[in-house]
Amino acid sequence: MSALLALSASLLWGLADFGGGALTRRLPALAVVVASQLAAAVVLVVAVLATGGLADASPMLWYAVAAGVVGPFAMLAFYRALALGPMGVVSPLATVGVAVPVGVGLVLGERPGLLQAAGIAVAVVGVALAGGPERGGRSAGRTVLLLTLGAAFGFGAVMALVSHASSEGGLLLTLCVQRLCNIAVGGAVLAPMLRPAGTGRALGRELRGRMPALTAVGVADVAANGTYALASHSGSAAAAAVLASLFPVVTALMARGVLKERLRPVQVLGAGLAVAGTLLLAAA
Known part of the structure; x- marks a missing residue:
C-alpha cells in the first residue's frame, strides 16, 4: 500500500509540475504559486471544517508552518x-532533493533491506540520468541549475516536514495550515510587485481567465502531499520518498507528448532505470 500511495503522489506531482510550468510561461511564477495554493487552501478549509479536523490541532503543526514558509520559495x-x-x-x-527525506529516515533509524537499498540506488541513478547531457549546455545554464537545485532541496525539506507534522494524525489540518502559510508568505512577496498602477488589475484578469487550470494545479499538488504523507507513515519513509520522487518521469513524458520536447537516449535510459528501481522497491 505504501508503494502505491507514493507512486500516486509521484503521478500527481508530475501533473501539477507540468501544469504549473506551462502556466508560468504565460504568467509570473509567483502569481502562479499564490493563485494555485489559494485554490487548494479553499478546498482544504472546507474539508477541515466539514470533518471536524480542528480537533486535531497540536504543537506538531509548527512543522506544517515551517513547510508552508519553505514551500513557496521552492515552488517559485x-x-x-x-x-x-x-x-x-x-x-x-529536481529529484536530488529526495536526499533530504531519505536522510531523515536514516537518521531516525530506518535501515532498508537489501532489495530496497538496491531499488533506491537504481531509482536515484535513473532520475539523475533522466536529466540528460544538457545539464551543462546552453538550455540549462547556471541560473536554471541553481534554481532547480534550490527548489529540489526545498521540496525535500517540505516532504520531510509535512510527514513529521502529520505523524500523530490530523493530515487534513496539516495540509491546510501549510497552504495558508504558503499563501501568506507568497502573497507578502507578491504584493509589492502589484503596486504600479494597473499592474494588479491586469494580472487579476489574467489569473481569472486561467483559474480552472490554476485550481487543478493546486489541488493536484496538495493531493500529492497528502498521499505522500500517508505513504511515509504506512511503510519505509526512505522508500516512499524515492518512489514519490519519480514525478519528473511524468513531467518529462507530458512535455514530450504535449510540448513535443525531445528526450536524449540517456534520458530514456534514466526513465527505464527509474521504473526498474520502482519495481524493486514495490517488490521489497
Missing part, C-alpha cells in the same frame, strides 16, 4: 526554472 524557483529551461531536463534534476 522550480516554476521559474521550468519556464526558462526544458521541462524534460529541469524536472529530473
Whole structure:
C-alpha cells in the first residue's frame, strides 16, 4: 500500500509540475504559486471544517508552518526554472532533493533491506540520468541549475516536514495550515510587485481567465502531499520518498507528448532505470 500511495503522489506531482510550468510561461511564477495554493487552501478549509479536523490541532503543526514558509520559495524557483529551461531536463534534476527525506529516515533509524537499498540506488541513478547531457549546455545554464537545485532541496525539506507534522494524525489540518502559510508568505512577496498602477488589475484578469487550470494545479499538488504523507507513515519513509520522487518521469513524458520536447537516449535510459528501481522497491 505504501508503494502505491507514493507512486500516486509521484503521478500527481508530475501533473501539477507540468501544469504549473506551462502556466508560468504565460504568467509570473509567483502569481502562479499564490493563485494555485489559494485554490487548494479553499478546498482544504472546507474539508477541515466539514470533518471536524480542528480537533486535531497540536504543537506538531509548527512543522506544517515551517513547510508552508519553505514551500513557496521552492515552488517559485522550480516554476521559474521550468519556464526558462526544458521541462524534460529541469524536472529530473529536481529529484536530488529526495536526499533530504531519505536522510531523515536514516537518521531516525530506518535501515532498508537489501532489495530496497538496491531499488533506491537504481531509482536515484535513473532520475539523475533522466536529466540528460544538457545539464551543462546552453538550455540549462547556471541560473536554471541553481534554481532547480534550490527548489529540489526545498521540496525535500517540505516532504520531510509535512510527514513529521502529520505523524500523530490530523493530515487534513496539516495540509491546510501549510497552504495558508504558503499563501501568506507568497502573497507578502507578491504584493509589492502589484503596486504600479494597473499592474494588479491586469494580472487579476489574467489569473481569472486561467483559474480552472490554476485550481487543478493546486489541488493536484496538495493531493500529492497528502498521499505522500500517508505513504511515509504506512511503510519505509526512505522508500516512499524515492518512489514519490519519480514525478519528473511524468513531467518529462507530458512535455514530450504535449510540448513535443525531445528526450536524449540517456534520458530514456534514466526513465527505464527509474521504473526498474520502482519495481524493486514495490517488490521489497
